[in-house]
Amino acid sequence: TRAAGGRGFWLRQPTQDLTAWLGALANPRDGHAILAALASPLAGLGPDGLAIVSAVARRGTRGDVWALLDATFPRPGDDASEDGRAAAADELRARADAATLALLGEFTERFRGERERLPWLALDELVERVVAETGYDEHCLSLPGGPRRLANVHKLMRLASEHEALVGRDLRSFIDHARAEAEASAREPEAPVELPGVPAVRLMTVHAAKGLQFPVVVACDLERVAQRAGPPVLVDGQRVGLRVPRHGDDSVKAFAFGELDAERADGVEAEERRILHVALTRAEERLVMTAVARRRSNGELEGGRPSAWIVEGALGSLVPPADLLESGSRRVGSDPDSEIRLDVRWLDGRDLRDVLPLPRQGPVGAGTPGPSGGGAADPLAALGPVLATVTEGEPASETPVVAHLSYSSLVRYERCGLRFQLERIAGLGERDRPVAGRSGDRLDARARGSIVHRVLELTDFGTGTDRAAEVIAAADEHDVVLTEDEVADLVALIGGALATPLMARVRSARRTRREATFTIPLTTTAEAVPLLLGVVDLVAEEAGGTTLVVDYKTDRLPAESDLEAAVAEGYGVQRTIYALAALSAGAARVDVAHLYLDRPGEPVVATFEAADAPALRADLRGRAAGILARDFRPTSAPDARVCAGCPGRGGLCPVPFELTTRSPDADRVEGEPPSRPAAPRPRRPRRPPGQTSLF
Helix, strand or coil: CEEEEEEEEEEEEEHHHHHHHHHHHCCCHHHHHHHHHHCCCCCCCCCCHHHHHHHHHHHHHCHHHHHHHHHHHCCCCCCHHHHHHHHHHHHHHHHHHHHHHHHHHHHHHHHHEEEEHHCCCCCCHHHHHHHHHEEEEHHHHCCCCCHHHHHHHHHHHHHHHHHHHHHHCCCCHHCCCCCCCHHHHEECCCCCCCCCCCCCEEEEECCCCCCEEEEEEECCCCCCCCCCCCEEEEEEECCEEEEEEECCEEEEECCCHHHHHHHHHHHHHHHHHHHHHHCCCCCCEEEEECCCCCCCCCCCCCCHHHHHHHHHHHHCCCCCHHHCCCEEEEEEEEEECCEEEECCCCHHHHHHHCCCCCCCCCCCCCCCCCCCCCCCHHHHHHCCCCEEEEECCCCCCCCCCCCCCHHHHHHHHCCCCHHHHHHHCCCCCCCCCCCCEECCCCCCHHHEEEEEEEHHHHHCCCCCHHHHHHCCCCCCCCCCCCCHHHHHHHHHHHHHHHHHHHHHHHHHEEEEEEEEEEECCCCCCCCCCCCCEEEEEEEEEECCCCEEEEEEECCCCCCCCHHHHHHHHHHHHHHHHHHHHHHHHHCEEEEEEECCCCCCCCEEEEEEEHHHHHHHHHHHHHHHHHHHCCCCCCCCCCCCHHHHCCCCCCCCCCCCCCHHHCCCCCCCCCCCCCCCCCCCCCCCCCCCCCCCCCC
C-alpha cells in the first residue's frame, strides 16, 4: 500500500511562499507579504538583507517595504522625493551590498511588471508565471521530498483556478481564503504524488482524492456515522439557542435551540452526503463498497448511515427487494440499456469460514503456510499473522494513562519522562524534526535505512531479482534521488545480507511473514495497563518448533565495535519485546537475531524458551512502571542528544536551557541537578537461567 494525503497543505513551504507572492500582488502595502516573498526562493534574499530592508523601511517609509523598493529602483521619470523616500532609498543603497541590491532590483522589476498585468492574468497564471520565471519548480525538486513539493505547487494552481471559477477573478478573496485556512490549520490534504510502476494500492482520504479518477475504488467503513452532537450555544442572525445541562436529567433547550439544532443537523447530513458523493464518483469502472449494515427483523436497514443512503438511492427503499434479501445481483437505474450492475453480498459472523479462502502456498515472505500439512487446521487461524494478537485476563475497569506503548516509547520514557509526557500525552510535536534525505552530498542514515527496509520488505529472497530497480523504486517512495554509486552500494548491502547463513534459515522455514504486527499485554491480570504494540521486520517458523525473529539494522558502526554490546545497550528492550511477542504467540523457542547489514556475517542472536516469558513480561512491566504511576520527571542527564527537538526545551522544562544544548560528552559537575531528581526506576528482575547476554 501507499498512503497519500496529509492535512497540512496550507502550511507547507511552497504554499506559503507562493501565497506570500500573491498576497503582495493583491496589496503592495502588506509589508509581511513583501518580506515573506523576499525571503522565499522567489527572490532569495538572505537574513542580513531582510534585516536591512525592514529597518530602513521602518525609519524611512513608515514600514512600507514596496514604497522603499519602488523608490530605490525607480523607472525613468519617477519622482521619489516625497515622504522622505529618496533619503530612505539612499540609505538602502549605502547599507546593502551589491549582491543584495541585485536581488532586490530583480524582484522589484518582476513585481512591478506583474502588478501592471494583474487585471489580465488568471489566478493560476500568476502562480505559473512566477514559478517559471524564478525556477521555483527546479528549486522544489532539488530538496528532500521534491516531487511532493512540486505537486503542492500544481495543487495551488488548481485551487486558484477553482476559486476563480466560483467567485470570479478576485485575488484578494483567494488570499483571504488561503490565510484563513492556514490560521485555522485546516485539514486540506497535500497533493498526491503519482509514481508510475509502483505495485501498490493507493490509500487516501476522500479530500485527497478530489479531482482524481481510478479504474477501481474501494470505499470502506460506510456504516460510519458523523458526529451528531452540536455545541451548547447556537446563533443565526437574531436567533439564539441554548442547551443547559442538568444533573441527572436531560438537558434543557432554551429559546430557538431545537429549531437551530435541527437546521445544523440537516447541514451536517448534507455535507456527509456531498463527501460520500465525491468518494463514490472517483471510480471509472468498478466501485466496491463495504459496510456493517444493521438489519431489523422486517428486513429494513437502519437509516442515518451512508450505507443506508446507498441502499435507498440504488434500490429505492430502505427495505431491499426480496431478490436481494440474500446475496444477489441486479441492474440499477430505469434505463434498460444501463450497464451499471449492483452485486450485493450479505455476510454475518457464521459465514466467515465459508467465505474467506484458505491461503495458497506462495513465495517466502508472503505470509502463507509452507508445504502441505504445515499450515494451521483452522482457516481463520491460517489467515492470521505469525505473531498473533494475544489478550488475557478480564477487561480492566480503569483506563491507563496511555492506551498502548511500543519499544520506542519505552526508550523515550527512560531517556526523559517529561519529554514523553509532552509529546505522547499532551500531543506537542517534536521541534525541528530532520527530513529524511541528504546530509550535504551524503545519503543520511534515516533515508538509507528506510530504503533498505522497504526493499527487504518486498523483494524475493531468491536469485534473479533486479535489485537495482527495487532500490530505485523504494527511493522514489521516499522522495529521494540516488546516484549510481549509492544504488550500487545499497544493492551490495542487501545482497550481502541475503547471502548469509541466517537468511538461508529463513528460506528453509516452513512459514514466514514480513512486517508482522503484534499486540501483547504487560500483565496477565485485569489491571489497567497499556497494550504493547509493535512490528517485526521478519518472522520465520522453522520445522523444529523454533520461531526466528530477524531485525535489520543499517547503523554504520566502526569495524572494531562489539556488536553484542551494541545490541545489548541500544536494542535490549526491543529484543525482550520481540521474544515475549513470539512466546505469547505459542512458540516453544525463539531466536531473536539483529542483523547489521554492514557486517552481515556477524548476526547477534539471543535464544529464549517458553519458561522465560514471565521474567520477560516482568522486565517490561518494570520499565513501564513510571508511566503507569504518572511519574514524568525530566531527565537527570540533559544534553543536546537527549533534548534536541523537545517541545518543552527552554520553556515548559525546568532544566536550564544551557544544559540542554551541551555536548553529550561534556563533563558534568558532581551532583549537578535537573531541577528535580530523576524518578527512581524499579529494580529489574534477575536474568532467566542460561541468558547471559540480555539483562
